[in-house]
Amino acid sequence: GNLKVTGPKGSTxxxxxxxxxxxxMxxxxxxxxxxxxxxxxxxxxxxxxxxxxDILEGGVLGVMRIAFQNMGSGGIDATWSKAIEGLRHAFRRLQQINTASRSRRNVQRHYDLSGDLYRLFLDDDMQYSCAYFEQPDMTLDEAQAAKKRHIAAxxxxxxxQTVLDIGSGWGGLGLYLAKAxxxxxxxxxxxxxxxxxxxxRAHVQGLQFDLKDYRSLNERFDRIVSVGMFEHVGVNHYRTFFDKSATLLKPDxxxxxxxxxxxxxPWATSAFVRKYI
Incomplete structure (x- = not known):
């Protein structure tokens, strides 16, 4: 790569x-x-x-490109920082212990920001998970609509039929399934x-969205869908998630x-992503 770093004293x-x-930089x-x-x-x-x-030349994408191209190639990343990441990996299961109360705190920290913030970068339906670009020239709204159609299919x-949406977000997927x-x-x-x-949003269609943990449910459903929620479950609770889902799902x-x-x-999530995202 081609990287110049100027320090606080002016040397490059x-x-x-x-x-x-x-x-x-x-x-x-x-x-x-x-x-x-x-x-x-x-x-x-x-x-x-x-x-x-400051990034004087190349922009954020340029910095990220160089960082990913040189991961594991030696130097600081392969020694001291690698040891730090190793410790993060060793403790990741402790960090992923998600009791009901801790799960609520984690969700509140991330999602209980004003919906206006998320509207700045999400599609009109506020889908907070990756879109499905069937064609490369699709808009974000078109790709999110394609994702919902793909899930429904x-x-x-x-x-x-009865459908449970675990981690229903701002309600867009549930509203689409009910209407379509x-x-x-x-x-x-x-x-x-x-x-x-x-x-x-649900009042218009008479749908039900509940402020509760999926583990507290007792009903049975014809279909269960969960989009972008499993990332928050934590490795220690995978078995709990699937066991509970099995009890909530009808035999057929x-x-x-x-x-x-x-x-x-498996490896520890990026320290920046874990702290801020």
Whole structure:
């Protein structure tokens, strides 16, 4: 790559073989310099957010491109930072102990922000999970609509069936399924803000969205769908999630689970993602 780093005293160091688009970062404070030397994967984005680091050339994408291209290639990332990430991996199961009360706190911290914030970058239906771009020139709204159609097709819905939406968010998927397929949808979420928005939207169609943990439910459903919620369950609670889902699903029922996975071995989530996302 082609990276230049200017320190707080004004001296500049050049890294890489000179190939690719140039990237130039300016570390403005000694505090940021120390933090980056200790834990760059967390400290670089924090310093950028706090105004202690400027990207003079190449932009954020350029910095990220160089970081990913050089992961595991040696230097700080392969020694000190690798040890830090190893400790994070060792303790990740402790961090993923999600009791009912802890689950609610985690959800409130992430989702109980104003819906106006999420409307700035989500589609009109407020789908907070990856879209399905059947065609590369689709808009975000079109791709999210395609995602909902794809989910519905896999659920093989029939009019009059009962559907449980675990982690129903702002209600968009449940509202779509109810309107398009004449099914009875019940959604559950732990976010007060999401529940309020979903309930306001649901009044139009007479749907039910509940502010409760899925583990407290006792009814049985023809279909269960869960999109973008399983990431919050935690490894220690996978068995609980699937056992409970099995008891909530009728013997001839269908469940669809949509989640983010990885093709490699399990590892700790990025420190920045875990702290801020």
């Amino acid at each position: 160091v050049v890294f890489g073989d000179g190939s690719g688009e140039p990237v130039h 300016h570390i403005k404070t000694k505090h940021a310099e120390r933090a980056i030397s200790f834990d760059p994967m967390l400290a670089v984005p924090e310093a950028y957010m706090d105004g202690e680091l 896999k659920l093989r819905l029939k009019a009059g 397929f004449d099914v009875d949808v019940q959604g559950v979420t732990l976010s007060t803000e999401q529940h309020g928005v979903a309930t306001d 029922g269908v469940m669809l689970l949509h989640t983010i996975g990885r093709s490699g071995v």
